[in-house]
Structure formats: C-alpha cells, structure tokens
Amino acid sequence: MQVAIVLYPGFTSLDVIGPYEVLGRLPDTEVVFVAERPGLVVNDLKSLSIDVVATLADVTTPDIVLVGGGPGQMEQMSNHALLEWLRTTDRTSSWTTAVCSGSFLLAAAGLLDGRRATTHWAALDQFAQFGVTPSKERVVVDGHYATAAGVSAGIDMALTLSGLIAGDDVAQTVQLIIEYAPEPPYSAGSVDTAPAAVVENAKRVMAG
C-alpha cells in the first residue's frame, strides 16, 4: 500500500506528521511525501524544512492521498496542477483524505460536492460555499473520503482509517505503540468547551 502525503509551502506540520506516524506503521505500507517540485518545503512557522524527493508527476496511483492544512493552503486553491493531481489520483485511490484546512483543497478540486466533511473549527462556516455539507464531527468518513477537524485531529482520522483498512487489532497496536492515551491538561481543544476569552484569543492569533 502506498500513502502519498502532499506538502506545500506554509503547511502545518502536525497536520501531516500525526497521520504519518499512524499510517506509516501499517504493515506493508510505503509513505511518500510529494510536492509540486523536489527540494525543501518550509512550514507555516518557518522553522521546519522537510526534504521532498517525489514530485506529483512521480506518484500517480497512490492507495491513500492525504492533504494537510495550514496558512499555505490559501495559495494552493488556485494551483491547477495540484487540483488536477488530486482529481486524477482520486479516480484510483482507495481513500482520499484531508486534515484541517486541507479539506478546502479537496473541495476546490470538486471532490467533496454533496459530501459531508469537516475542517478546522475556524473555517467550518465557509465550507458550505464549496458545495460541502459541513460537519462538526472530529472525523468524517463519506464514501472513500475521510476528513479531520483541525491539526491534531489527523491522528484520530488516521487511526479510524487504519481500522477500516487493516482491522481493529492492527489499529489498536499502532495506537499503543504511539501511546495515544491523550490527557490534555485543559479542556480548551474545542470551541464548545473552551472559555469564550480563549476562543477570541485564538481567532485573533490566527488572523495574524
């Protein structure tokens, strides 16, 4: 099984590394990071550079496609080469997936028309403009599309997919290897549970 994880300048690292750490541990699985051009791809915080060897043209029939989000996603919305690659690979993929604002790229490629999907909480109300039925769930599976809410939700999505692909025993084994028994010290991870002042702070920070 081949998993292709798309990178672009300004990606959010945990969006992709969370699912990578899970899917990369499935049996007989190769993960390849892909980008439009080979070389270093720099993240949103500007302090992490991942070296990408494979271009979109090199990876044509991955079993799983995964697109993360991040501030750089906006620029990619008009990247016709990427959108065309998403449409093409989707024809043969077992799963086409996105984390956080990466789901807007699937939507821009026309892949989520009439589908239920999720994205980062701060962007959820813009989702309907793309013909998507927005869901507040953390992980949404509709057809062969899987989408995750913001950033860290990609871990939950990847474990859900792992169960569907390789069975509950394998998925649970990966969960135990990465000791994923989360204990956040606060309950501020969702707009429904965060204090109102924290929601306002987060919106302000994300607006730059």
Add this chain to the structure above:
Amino acid sequence: MQVAIVLYPGFTSLDVIGPYEVLGRLPDTEVVFVAERPGLVVNDLKSLSIDVVATLADVTTPDIVLVGGGPGQMEQMSNHALLEWLRTTDRTSSWTTAVCSGSFLLAAAGLLDGRRATTHWAALDQFAQFGVTPSKERVVVDGHYATAAGVSAGIDMALTLSGLIAGDDVAQTVQLIIEYAPEPPYSAGSVDTAPAAVVENAKRVMAG
C-alpha cells in the same frame, strides 16, 4: 525564548513534531532544530527527512531543550558530544525535557539522578537502572525537568509546559488553535486499557 529540539538519525517524528507544534506557537518564541552535523536527518521509518541547519555547537544557551525518542536513541547513548551538550545546556536552561525514549538520553547524561521521570511504557522498567525513579504518569515535572510517556504524550507535556511558561490563557489558546480535543476511536493507547493481545502485538512489532 529559544527552544532547541535535538534530532538524530532514527528519531520518531511525532515525538518532536507534537511538542514543536505547541511550543512553536508560544509568543516571542524561536524554535531551532539542532543536530550534531548540519544536513538532512532521517527518521525511524526512513521516509521523512528534516533539514537541520544548526549544529549543537551553534546553540549553546537555549531556554528549553527537548529530546525526542525513537530507535535511534540507542546509538546516541554513547554519543559523548551529545551527552556533554545536554549537560552544558542544562546548566542555563529553564526547562530540560524529553519525550518517549529521549528521556534515556537525559538519564545517560546524568541529569535525572534521583528524579522522577517517565518514558515509553515498553521501556519504563529499564529506567531504574539509570538512577531514575520511574513514574507511570503521562507527563512528569520534577525540578526543571519535564518528561513525557511514549510518542504522542509530547503534546500533553508541551501544553503543560506552555501553561507553566506563558500562563493558562496562552496554553489554552494554543490547544484550541491545534484543535486538541482528542477522540481516539479505540481505548488501546495505554497498557492498562489495551487488550492483552494488542499489548503482545505491540511488543512483537517494536522488537522488530
């Protein structure tokens, strides 16, 4: 504030990227990935390469030191340059921290003598040999040392540290930005809750 994250060949990516995504979002904070030599550092799964510009010699007084784990940690146990760097930076750091088996490197440097600390569940019973008092907690803070259990626990540790460093409001804002309201699809993330067969599977997989 400067955060130095140590990389070495065979690191586990989520060990470092989880905390990076949190600490990198604190106000007025610079994160620098450091390694013994500049260039690409390849992870345990061999499919991810991070480009490192700063060497250990370049970063001498970080405020926070973070060492992740991974199979490559074993080889680093006899890397005297790294262990000496950990001892030296620890003299001036506000926090010296580790995730997963990275805590064995702090122990090998002599920094955890008589301290309570945690590590990946599969290695916890070897910890006492290093003069450490092993704890089954997910995040342990003792003095200016913070340690996290396996892989994904680094996210919880980094949020705990963020609260201690920047206050609850800032830590909660970061938690909401990364939408960290985890919903694992299984409860197999801890040896205490995973089915016995899953624990055996995980041990077998990790033994290679």
